Amino acid sequence: MVTADHPVQLGGIHHAAYRCRDAKETVEWYERMLGMRYVTAFAEDHVPSTGAYDPYMHVFLDAGNGNVLAFFELPQQPEMGRDPNTPAWVQHLAFRVADMDALLAAKAHLEAHGVDVLGPTHHGVFQSIYFFDPNGHRVELATDIGTEEQYAELARVAGPMLDEWSQTKKAPRHADWLHAHAGKA
Structure with missing residues (x-):
């Protein structure tokens, strides 16, 4: 529970975002396997927060109860990997x-x-x-x-x-x- 007298009053998680290899494959998998509903997407050539040229597709899936899971496909970036120093079960x-x-x-x-x-x-x-x-x-x-x-x-x-x-x-x-x-x- 968020502390009532804290200057930051959170209302929950807006969305959690992860990287994906293929946006369409990811959306279809989460729909088919977990019944999530694909709700929206954003695609840009420049990152709004940095201005950097880095084309992306950002997809959003409804995970229920106001929770949203999002993914970024980043075709101009090196192939995605994972932190080799963190066991696969952790994240x-x-x-x-x-x-x-x-x-x-x-x-x-x-x-x-x-x-x-x-x-x-x-x-x-x-x-x-x-x-x-x-x-x-x-x-x-x-x-x-x-x-x-x-x-x-x-x-x-x-x-x-x-x-x-x-x-x-x-x-x-x-x-x-x-x-x-x-x-x-």
Whole structure:
């Protein structure tokens, strides 16, 4: 939650933008695989914020609940890659689904279309599946399964966990209880 007395009052994420290899392929994949609706695009030869000549196509997909996922195709730039010093599992897009039935139905749908899906993976208070889009971006679908008490306890230990991590760079044990029942949910 945004602090009420902070001078910056956020109203949510307007959009998150990533690079893609092919705008049309990306739009079609997200429509077919995740049911997103393609809502708009911008194409320019010059970047509005810098003025630099760098032709691009910027596409926007409705991810539900006012959330928008966007992609840039940049044909004049070197082929896209990823940070070789960051493991592939770290940077990802995570989307919420309603429940375990929806998560399992999504997994079956993706696999039926030839997408390699990992999971469900139990994270204590949510379960997820993971897969890659045609651009190499890791995508996660998650459903919350925790109790109000579990979420309250996670909020309570968040500060001490961050402080301990900051000092030791080792996983704090404040939430060991969370994984003690993994697989029993």
